[in-house]
Amino acid sequence: MLKEPFYGHYLSSFHKATQQHSDTNPPLLEIKPIGNSDIQISYCQQQWQTLSDDLALGALKHEALHLVLGHVFLRSAYSDSARFDLAADLVVNQYLSAEQLAPDAVSLAAVNHWLEALGRPSLEANRELDYYYQALPPSSQQPQCPGVGQSGQGHGSWNRLSTQSQAQQSLVRQQLESKLLQSAQRTEVSNAQSRGLLPAMVLAAVEEALSRRRPVVNWRRLLRLFAASAQRTFVKNTLRRPSKRYGTTPGTKIQPHQHILVAVDTSASVDDQQLQIFFEEMHHIWRAGAQLTVVECDTKINRQYAYQGKPPEAVVGRGGTDFNAAIDTANRLRVDATIYFTDGEAPAPEVRPRAPLLWLIHGLRSDDSAHSLSHCGRVIPMATDPHR
Template sequence: MGLILEEISKTSIKLLLNEPFYGHFFTGIVKEVSDRVNTAAVGMVNPQMVKLMVNPEFWESLEKPEHRYGLIKHEVLHIVLKHLTKQKEFSHKYLYNIAADLVVNQYINEEQLPEGGITLQRFWYIEEKYNIKLKPNQDVGYYYHKLKKLIDKNTITSANECNSEEGNLEGKPSPIMLDDLLKDDHPELEKHKFWKSVEELSDAEQKIMERYVNDIIKQTVNRIKYKGKGIGHLPLGLQEYLNELLESLKPNLDWRRVLRLFAASSSRTFLKTTIQRPSKRYGTTPGIKVKRKQKLLVAIDTSGSVSIPELQDFFSEIYHIWRQGAEIYIVECDTHIHQQYLYRGKPPEIISGRGGTAFDEPILFANEQYNPDAIIYFTDGFAAAPSIKSRCSILWLISSQGLKEDDSSWVTLPGRKVKMATR
């Protein structure tokens, strides 16, 4: 087992040297040598961790180093293109698996693919027999719906029928038949059986998993940019996908400025006597001057869907508000308030919570006990809207990988909502 893991590491080093994007991304994935799979597969450890599982006998059967190289690229691409979480949108799972392999194998050199791989070239007979052209460089939905038409018409050519036409095979790769691929025990698709566990996750857990993948993608792109590589060496289709993904994760406005302005405007004034500034109207001392004091209740979502890096981002922003002179009282909450304390410039050593999410408790606390000038709620937004109306203004700071602006739940949150950007 240890020897195979060492060989996998050597292959990942080759990826780092030759194709840094895949190599750096692969470093963020758990590796496991296991008999639970017949070949190799990506599966889930938990919603915040994905792993590559490799059967030891299968790995040894790949005698050519380039086939091992291509295998890792294949599995990395399934994760990068989010094929594990997108499957919920498609009803015919076997057909979806075929479409997913058609997508990723186009990004892998032919000599890196082991014999028997599902490639676009091996579906040449579909255009000739059914006049259905499968264009290259399309997404998984395109290939799924094209092949679904054949299944719905019940006109799938059998392998014997296609092979009997000897003239058709000259100069063409051996056809891979759709009816064979749809069988339960086909080895090329058996490796996708672990995707089922992802589909069984709740919507919130699937969003956590997407956030995890987005984080690895962003870290990978930033790392190779820092090293002067960038993604320019990747195929154009993959470049466009990554650029669109990274652009979609950017906020639409300067959320830090919004946060500062909100905190500054949510303040009360009071008079303070001073001997350093005489009253200009009456010429007496001590004089008076107007002081502003912000009294803010900061609610921090400590539910299980909020990651440690997100919590660190929350406390970083809280520190900057505190430096401006605000009085900040923090409540840590998931479905209930677990800790409450006056913030003095340092985050707590232990965060309490990590359960589900409900927004009512901090608002109730503000209304009945603390009476702040405003509430700032740091959260990923994955919960039902509060049922309690706040007596003061609320600013919702939604984490970078949290609820999206086009989600129907976004508009149900009362008050101002701002999406945080990734650092």
């Protein structure tokens, strides 16, 4: 809890038990299913009592990484179990310090030295399990590999997880995901300082779990509703229609009007595919009768024009991002609403919008960005799937 708080909180949520093995050399730690939807971590008490604090911490962290990265569900999917075990341990052992690794533990440096002696190319660091599995030789050639005897201890029980029914696996995965998110919340993994203490693979697993928990919204429908709500009406005299009340001319006619400023973030972080999707949806708003003024902006306004039904062949900009210039332009033009298409990766604007403002954000990287922008407008994330 003190040295590695994320892993401490994560592991504290699992059932623990001493092993009931008849083997003369049981594994130090073992992961196995318990009940219909949970995981138990069992340990060999006799071996555990001989470990130093650093080695005990390393052993726990090793198992936690296998769980976070989902290795426990994959073993039966690979035909060469011994090669899988070596690849899985190569992934997680790279995230342990030298003090946390047992002397005979498999390491990338030792495996690369062995591969070079065989005339095979070295393995890259910090890669995924499948990369190491494909790059390693078959298990028939592995007994000479340093650390291979230590690799895979306790992995045999994983087959009980990977051979469960789809319904049971789904329940276990949901439980593991809940434990992961709860640990991330308790240790404030979204905090920049906390993020720097965890490997990129763990952060990616947390972000993937978060994305699955976020409600998926139909951003296209919400965008159109926002545009429709910005419509104003005014009364216009007309000679074509007599007054219904008095029967005289000129009569009156209700005239709708919409003037929307569309700010398009053209900084380097916004890709052309998302720009195309956005302009397609903007075209529907224009066809519904809205007057659209487009400003292409990064740190400043690069181009301003009235949208006439045809998107530009290319946008101008590709610099940094600053929201103030576009909002200032919207205030000056006295538009009915502003739609800002951006990735949200910039400080919140200092200029306050006078009209309703909608942030349409693609590739939302953190909830902090959405929270800072929500103080001056509504935030809608664009789904990765363009059909959503």
